[in-house]
């Protein structure tokens with residue numbers, strides 16, 4: 523495939539359609555966060571049954587990354603994105619109509635499946651449609667702007683659930699997919715030269731060989747551990763534990779807890795483009811950037827957890843800003859994967875890397891719940907001390923991640939030629 527040397531208007535149009543599909547996937551993924559109470563009433567379920575929805579989605583999402591990557595390499599972004607949009611639409615419609623807990627679980631399973639089919643497609647579109655020097659920034663903008671889906675899911679869904687009821691709110695959310703499917707069909711092409719850019723047919727043997735070749739490159743492993751180490755803290759806070767940690771663990775009001783979580787999204791928005799520029803300008807230092815950001819996250823968490831009594835609000839503000847930067851930092855892992863793999867393997871390598879952060883987030887979400895239960899015998903009235911214990915489980919993940927990033931940074935630097943890497947990324951015009 524020929525890498526474009528200029529950015530065309532068509533590239534931006536294709537990217538905007540891809541970005542909107544991803545943004546709506548993030549919207550669907552997060553749309554349950556504000557519907558917890560309504561879901562508890564509708565399906566007559568407990569808090570842990572409610573949390574099962576989130577876990578199920580994460581498990582399906584993480585488990586599907588490699589199969590989806592292979593599908594994208596084989597059938598192209600357009601086909602897989604269309605399939606993901608259709609699945610998300612049907613699954614959200616199913617969730618709107620579900621009357622029982624098992625039926626709702628099945629629907630959430632398919633939401634996770636459809637969601638898993640969007641992000642990697644958009645990453646591949648960016649790598650195909652844009653000149654090399656623009657890819658880091660556009661990749662960051664994709665991750666950053668996609669998170670607006672979570673922001674849009676909060677207020678409009680709260681309003682719709684309150685005013686229109688469960689069924690109508692979720693059916694309207696599902697219908698967004700119909701509009702997007704038409705846009706994908708009308709506008710989206712896999713590359714400037716091909717409507718559908720298909721890879722060679724795959725056998726079990728070729729799949730194994732391709733995945734082994736991606737994993738054998740230290741750059742893919744470095745990308746995996748970068749993604750693993752950077753995003754789990756922010757994901758666990760935004761998906762489940764942030765609100766209870768700030769309210770019960772740090773004695774903040776409900777309003778301050780909401781503001782802190784919103785501030786985290788704003789930190790993501792601000793840091794994304796800055797990191798995108800830095801990665802484009804200093805590709806050799808990508809692992810230094812990640813090591814610095816993870817170290818900063820560890821230091822700020824340590825100060826919060828070691829603070830005698832409850833931490834002051836200013837410190838919690840610093841915490842959400844630094845932890846929020848971990849989201850865009852995880853995107854650096856995809857850039858390392860991109861420059862370490864040939865285009866034909868790009869999507870499956872991205873799938874391997876994307877698993878890292880979501881597996882780590884899943885482990886942390888479960889570990890926090892287990893430790894909270896262990897430190898709070900006989901009830902769910904979690905204490906600040908129980909939260910301190912629970913949040914300390916992050917040190918295990920950070921230690922593993924930092925050691926692995928350092929190991930694979932050394933190996934990747936031996937493997938990759940610095941001048942060639944900087945030449946690829948800074949190619950003119």
Ligand SMILES: N[C@@H](Cc1c[nH]cn1)C(=O)NCC(=O)O
Nearest residue numbers: 641665666669753790849850852
């Ligand atoms: N780390 C996220 C993206 C991101 C960017 N800024 C904050 N978060 C990621 O890996 N995304 C994959 C997905 O499907 O959302």
